[in-house]
Amino acid sequence: MQRRYFLKMSASLTGAAALSGCNPFADKASTAATPLAPESVNWSACLVNCGSNCPLKVFSRDGIITRIETDHSFEDGYGNHQVRACLRGRSVRQRVYAPDRLKYPMKRVGPRGSGQYERISWDEALDTIHQKLGGIIEQHGNESVFFTYNSGAYYHFGGKQNYYRLMNLLGGYLGSYGDYSWGQMYQAAKYTYGSEALAYAGSAMAEMSNADLVLMLGYNPSEIRMSGSGEAYDFLMMQQSGRFKTIIVDPRYTDSALGKEDQWLPIRPGTDAAMAEAIAFELISQNRIDQTFLDTYCQGFDERTLPDGVPYAASYKSHILDNTDPASLQPGPNAKTPEWAAKITGIPADTLRQLAKQLADTAESGRVYVQIAASLNRHAAGENTIRAMYMLPLMLGQLGLPGTNTGALPSGASMHAPRMPMGSNPVDKSISFFTWTQAVEDGANMTVLRDGVKMPEDQLDANGDGKLNTGIKAIINYAGNALINQHADTNRTEQILQDESKCEFILVVDNWMTPSARYADIVLPDVTWLESEDLISQGYAAGNTATVVQMSSSVGPMFECRNSYDVCTELAKRFGVEDAFTEGKTTQDWLDQFYAEAQAANPGLPDKEVMLKQGVYRQYLPQGSHIALEDFRKDPQAHPLDTPSGKIEIYATPLAYKEAHWQLPDGQQERVTAIPKYSPHRDGYEDVETRQRYPLQLTGYHTKGRVHSSYHNVPWLREAVQDAVWINPMDAAERGLKTDDKVRVWNDRGEIEVAVKVTPRIMPGVAALGQGAWFKGGQFQGGKVDTGGCLNTLTSQQPTPLSKGNGQHTNLVEIGKAPQQAEKSTEE
Structure with a gap:
């Protein structure tokens, strides 16, 4: 039965029932309820781009969906657990019957x-x-x-x-x-590890259980990987075991923290590479690097492994210390010290020193698992940011062993x-x-x-x-x-x-x-x-x-x-x-x-007839736990990487060529570099000229109420997860803002109207807005103001230097009360 006929019939039956109900002399037999048809049960799945494809149990009657349930058909014990859908998948009935559903060409x-x-x-x-x-x-x-990108x-x-x-x-x-999602990560992995696929082929999350310290750089599984088979559940179960310490580096105090972390380090968006370089300075100057690993498996850390004809001054070690003498650890005036990085990142110099020491101490007697989020690659210089973060496991020699990771996104189990x-x-x-x-x-x-x-x-x-x-x-x-x-x-x-x-x-x-x-x-x-x-x-x-x-x-x-x-x-x-x-x-x-x-x-x-009733077939780690680059670590000659040198390329030979020959637009601050380097960039913290007009860094994040823009048209989710721009109480006080005020957020590219959330869970000088809200500006509104609150009304189309990718987390904005809110405040 088509839904429009169902609705018409429902209306007719409702009216008839009402009339009969008003007649005390109506024949009881004629008004007896018609027995409902039995419910049909089918299995479907939520196929949006969160990375999980959760199963959904669909109940229907006469061709109409009556309810949605999730996987609860088996005993539930971790390792053989139910694959439960999150709030988005459970709301799919509203999405199917949404008022804006397309019905005909x-x-x-x-x-x-x-x-x-x-x-x-x-x-x-x-x-x-x-x-x-x-x-x-x-x-x-x-x-x-x-074909425009399509992952819905x-x-x-x-x-x-x-x-x-x-x-x-x-x-x-x-x-x-x-x-x-991953455009810049692909290139960072290709030129470092030899394959774009290695951007998302890190060690399995199960390897965290073999680690002593997990460093999560922007990684936030509790809000973006919520499936019952997903990374959030795996992380929570392993973290609760107490086996490892967790350090989270993020401008926001995310739901992946909330007391689950041992330390939260708020950092200014787009400055992670400066943090990595400060850690590198400490590890090098304190002689805490794994020199044997770097000599054996890597190209270009120092003079020992640079390609023929390339001077020491082009090496990573020389860049960090700012010197040209391979035998000296004496830093130059532009050395990447914690004091230098503190001014950029907002993380105190002593905290950076302590972090470097904690990493080195753990690596000496245990295992460090480094997990880099894809969010770090969506900045104006994201390629170099990812490559800079890759240096942490490399300098520590924490790669290819149980309990370690390359920094890449974790490998998932697969069938x-x-x-x-x-x-x-x-x-x-x-x-x-x-x-x-x-x-x-x-x-x-x-x-x-x-x-x-x-x-x-x-x-x-x-x-x-x-x-x-x-x-x-x-x-x-x-x-x-x-x-x-x-x-x-x-x-x-x-x-x-x-x-x-x-x-x-x-x-x-x-x-x-x-x-x-x-x-x-x-x-x-x-x-x-x-x-x-x-x-x-x-x-x-x-x-x-x-x-x-x-x-x-x-x-x-x-x-x-x-x-x-x-x-x-x-x-x-x-x-x-x-x-x-x-x-x-x-x-x-x-x-x-x-x-x-x-x-x-x-x-x-099972056979298809069985699966049509059972719906779900699942296995926990069917291929076992994956350790990224394990074979390469065991025997680099037998298992060389697909780089020109066959090694991990800190100094990437192809990038040296691109650095010399590629033509970047006039005025583009971000560069292609042979070694990972922190680069000041447009619309970033060090863009002082723009920051004089737009003093707040605005970054995007994934909310629980959408997958990118999918599910935005479900009212339940709009009520459950507020669309609001986060701002620190100090910044809010300067602007006279309180939670739930309607504010305008603007820069030279556009203006949006959205509610504001005042919270200490975002660091001062930074604002954050969930991406994916539906655009309601331009031609549709008859003007330029976007009342839908779409983050991309404010983001730039300037491509990044290497991948020509999207730097959509790099934005400078100002925030103030929306006109109607300002009028209301004046009246009060």
Whole structure:
């Protein structure tokens, strides 16, 4: 039964019951309640980008969802525990039945961003897409088509894979590398450890139980990894064992602290590299480094392991001590001392010395587990920040051993579930995920050396440069809100998208009228997870427990929504590639094939008939506990890294080349450097000129009430988790602010209105705002003020130097009472 018929019927029955109830002479037999149909029970999952893919138990009656439960079907003991969904997954019924649910195809009839649409048929929608997309490819080539970053639905069979598969059959699209979460970490890991994948292949969290000290640098699992199979539960259980001490470095006193930590060190955003250099100074000057480890496994710490012809002055040790004599520990005038770092970070010099000593003391007789958060890589100089933090386990020799970590994100347990094959992309050029607005504006002039364009070497000129052939003319956005909301500088992004002479066609496929959907030319309504059959595995941050969930449905598809496989099959038919797209297989053929492949990869997985009832299959550490770079530590010759030297590159040879040859924009303070270096950066604490106008550092964070921007349209979650900008009581007093005041937060890029939370859980001089609130500014509001409180109204589109990534946690702002709040205060 479709929901609209259910609602009509409910209204009719309610009215009839009311009339009968008013008649004392009504025939009792005629008013007897009709017995309810039995509930159906299906399993689904929450597939947003938190990294867990938690199972959900869906109860429905007559095609209507009646309630949602989570995994409680088995005995619950840690190591064989239930995979319980967090508050977001448990609220998914409200999300499915949200008032802004997309029900049928629509075409835009007003300016982009106005949200003005009219309903059209599926045939008209698909014919229009075929005509527009085909015409753009014919005129500008496949390089003119682009997918914006899209992580709102982690299907295995359905979802975005089908659109990529279709485009590859049509000749491809302009590729992209990196992502908003980890873009700079990928590059830091690549040039240090030899592989981008090592950014998220750190030691398993289980190795914390073998550590004596856990140093968490911005890492906050209790708010971003809340799944019952996730890192928050693993951390809590291991931390409660009392095996290790925990030190948390973060501008906010997060829920991962709250008494669970042994020490909290508040630090100014974007200055972590300065802290690392001060620790390095103490370790070097006090002779507390593991010199044997550095000599054996690393390149470029000092004169012993620098590449031939590179002087000692280019080494990391020389940089930290600011001297040019390898035999001397005498610091120069610009040595990276704790006193130097204290002025930058806000951490007292004595505290930095104590931290260095504690790390060294622990490493001498025990194990140190260093965990770096992805938040550190979302700053203007995030690549160097991550590389600088990598130096802590390297100098201590705390890598490749039980109880240690490289600093990378922890490896999660995993079981395999196949994904829809997408094929290969015939277009061999790509840009950073973050520079797509630049490619819309002026893509034909984007180059390798200036803008980070990637292309085959045989297409480069004698100087190693090359460029795109065209700008982006068509955008496909499937289950993604980075078209406007999650990208930076929303006001500027809106202006770019509204110029239809540049980007000529935008297709959005989603479940809800998100801020990004308001900028589409054609909007297609997708099915939700609760209306889908799929087999999905745990996400990338499932912690120590691996899962497979067999999704099924008794409630859809609702309205006129269609799944991506059916839609892309119809488009493939129009483009003449249907046979290649489907390979002659129905939806059920693909699903049965994938289940058989999953059973072969996971021998304990029950038959599908069993899983349709059971829903969840789980294993605790099915591959055992992973220790990052264990094989390399045991035998570096037999297991070399994929770096030019085969070693960990503190001095990265490829970065030395980029440092000499890449063309950075005039005025960009952040640099590409061969060794990790703290770099003052625009909109950072040391940007004194900007800070005179905008004195507060504003950083973003993940809230419990959203996953990025997903779930923002669920009223329960907006009530449960307040959207408010955090400010320290000292800063609030200067501005006459109290908790729950409506304030304006602004800089040169834009202005938002949001509530304020006055709390000592944020350090002075710093403000923090949960990212992902839906943009309500620009064309939609008829003005520039964003009353939705979207952080990206205030963030910059300037790419970072190496990864060309997003520095969206680096912002300077001012905060004051909103006009209506100021008037109210005056009246009082």
